[in-house]
Amino acid sequence: MAQNPPDDPRIRELRAMREKARQGGGADRIAKQHQKGKLTARERIELLLDPGTFNEQEAYITHQGDELGVNTERYLGDGVITGYGQIDGRLVYVYAQDFTIYGGTLGEMQSRKICRVMDLALRNGAPIIGLIDSGGARIQEGVKSLGAYAEIFRRNAQYSGVIPQISVMLGPCAGGAAYSPALTDLIIMVERNSYMFLTGPEVIKAVTGEIIDPESLGGSDIHMSVSGTAHLSAPDEQSALALCRRALAYFPSNNIENPPYQNPQDDVLRMDDSLNNIIPLDPNIPYEMQDVIQTIVDQGTFLEIQPHWAENAIIGFARMGGHSVGIVAQHPSVMAGVIDIDASDKIARFVRTCDCFNIPLITLVDSPGFLPGISQEHGGIIRHGAKILYAYSEATVPKISVIIRKGYGGAYVVMSSKYLGTDINFAWPSAEIAVMGAEGAVNIVYRKQIESAPDPAAERARLAQEYRQKFNNPYYAASAGYIDEIIEPRETRLKLIAALAALRDKYSPAPPRKHGNIPV
Ligand code: HXC
Numbered sequence: 001m002a003q004n005p006p007d008d009p010r011i012r013e014l015r016a017m018r019e020k021a022r023q024g025g026g027a028d029r030i031a032k033q034h035q036k037g038k039l040t041a042r043e044r045i046e047l048l049l050d051p052g053t054f055n056e057q058e059a060y061i062t063h064q065g066d067e068l069g070v071n072t073e074r075y076l077g078d079g080v081i082t083g084y085g086q087i088d089g090r091l092v093y094v095y096a097q098d099f100t101i102y103g104g105t106l107g108e109m110q111s112r113k114i115c116r117v118m119d120l121a122l123r124n125g126a127p128i129i130g131l132i133d134s135g136g137a138r139i140q141e142g143v144k145s146l147g148a149y150a151e152i153f154r155r156n157a158q159y160s161g162v163i164p165q166i167s168v169m170l171g172p173c174a175g176g177a178a179y180s181p182a183l184t185d186l187i188i189m190v191e192r193n194s195y196m197f198l199t200g201p202e203v204i205k206a207v208t209g210e211i212i213d214p215e216s217l218g219g220s221d222i223h224m225s226v227s228g229t230a231h232l233s234a235p236d237e238q239s240a241l242a243l244c245r246r247a248l249a250y251f252p253s254n255n256i257e258n259p260p261y262q263n264p265q266d267d268v269l270r271m272d273d274s275l276n277n278i279i280p281l282d283p284n285i286p287y288e289m290q291d292v293i294q295t296i297v298d299q300g301t302f303l304e305i306q307p308h309w310a311e312n313a314i315i316g317f318a319r320m321g322g323h324s325v326g327i328v329a330q331h332p333s334v335m336a337g338v339i340d341i342d343a344s345d346k347i348a349r350f351v352r353t354c355d356c357f358n359i360p361l362i363t364l365v366d367s368p369g370f371l372p373g374i375s376q377e378h379g380g381i382i383r384h385g386a387k388i389l390y391a392y393s394e395a396t397v398p399k400i401s402v403i404i405r406k407g408y409g410g411a412y413v414v415m416s417s418k419y420l421g422t423d424i425n426f427a428w429p430s431a432e433i434a435v436m437g438a439e440g441a442v443n444i445v446y447r448k449q450i451e452s453a454p455d456p457a458a459e460r461a462r463l464a465q466e467y468r469q470k471f472n473n474p475y476y477a478a479s480a481g482y483i484d485e486i487i488e489p490r491e492t493r494l495k496l497i498a499a500l501a502a503l504r505d506k507y508s509p510a511p512p513r514k515h516g517n518i519p520v
Helices: 009-022 027-035 041-048 108-123 137-160 177-184 201-208 216-217 218-224 237-248 275-277 291-295 343-357 375-376 381-394 409-414 438-445 445-452 456-471 475-479 489-502
Strands: 056-059 081-089 088-099 128-131 165-169 172-174 186-190 193-197 233-234 303-305 313-320 325-330 361-367 399-408 424-427 431-436
Touching: 009 431, 027 165, 041 081, 041 088, 041 128, 041 237, 056 303, 081 108, 088 108, 108 137, 128 237, 128 325, 137 172, 137 177, 165 177, 165 237, 172 177, 177 193, 177 424, 186 218, 186 275, 193 216, 218 361, 233 237, 275 489, 291 303, 291 313, 291 361, 291 381, 313 343, 313 489, 343 361, 361 409, 375 381, 375 424, 381 409, 399 409, 399 489, 424 489, 431 456, 438 445, 438 456, 445 456
Parallel strands: 088 128, 128 165, 165 186, 172 193, 186 233, 325 361, 361 399, 399 424, 399 431
Antiparallel strands: 056 081, 081 088, 303 313, 313 325
């Protein structure tokens, strides 16, 4: 073998090139990034992935046009770092925008790099994670950067439901940098250091005259509690990336696999007597549904999604006997758990997320119905509520429901009721299932009888009491076959785990079609 000098110039050149790529937009811009309390793209990837597993691709790509000025430096990587690595030993593809290079903005070559890892992720059935920190479309590249975004959006849509796509927002994300995440399965934001808007404060001021700062326009508080665009948030970048790892553990690598099983740290036969006392005897007194959920699932595994938006509905991932499940529930202490427009969107979207990734659904029902009101009707509650019906009817994953307390009218039907195709329906003895509440019902059905009675108030009360006796329990519904088993609340965990095991090999083919037409 030929003996090359120890300082072979070709190896030296490669090392110099690697170092140059590592420098991104230069030491000054890296320092600026750190001053803002932000990590660099490389530091983020290191934190996200299992140590030492990252392999970078296309590190030497630069922009190809002369739009940025022929004499302008062509930064290696063109503002994004792409490649593959592992999370919990599982293959993932990742891209991280580098704000130190042209503000992480997206042009033709950056898009080509991102699309390349998206394509590899699809072909290899692995999740794609985007760490987003970008001013959006690169102004200097004009239509090329718009087309470049379209290439990504198309892949986001076509790969949706095939591989998990997660976006972690780590800076000011404008325009396309907000739209692409909106097409992915989960958006995680960093509090006070990430923003999402289509047009920023300056443009809004010029067009509408409204004055607003970036945080109030598109900070994590807004997207976590007002717009419903983000799913999770964390106080800093380290915890946002840790949250991404945690959330991914509930997902399979692709739509053909099942989510990974984790050895349960909790007894599958555990019963909890406290549940037998959790529902107040007075049906108008609320209780904490989160306590019910935490008690039923494997301890410490509940990851609530969108906890501050549409709080009358609760959604989240958990584990039951080590298996990943999606939980959907009402929150009786927020607006009595009524279903409104935002709750409908929240539930429907989550049901579909679970269904496309083979995550069984457990639905805990306690809702007095859909929210009445002109603003709800005019806001399209019919269209939005229909999304829940559509999502549950379409879902082929194992579906189990537990009627905890109220299941009235439309709320009973939409919340995974038996004839929407739910596999196993449980009820607690506190369940009340009826078309509507007692007072409303007797006023409609017995109006003439009440009006002609010598004491209308007493007659109304008597009839309402009769109605309650008939419907304020699960036995009428069970006698008609709408409930499979009435269980003691303390048995819920073991009953659910047994039901999940009974449904593990569920086969539920759907009729062939191009795709359905969900009311969006
Ligand atoms: C080119 C850009 C840029 C852009 C920022 N930069 N945005 N370069 N195109 N869109 C550059 C800056 O010139 C600067 O370069 C570096 O990135 C950092 O930007 P700063 O402004 O210094 O940083 P900061 O103060 O943190 O502000 C970040 C920002 C702001 C909030 C993102 O730059 C901004 O508002 N940019 C415009 C956002 C926008 O409107 N984008 C277009 C969206 S339209 P130097 O050399 O100084 O480091 C879109 C269409 C997609 O995306 C299609 C959707 C359907």
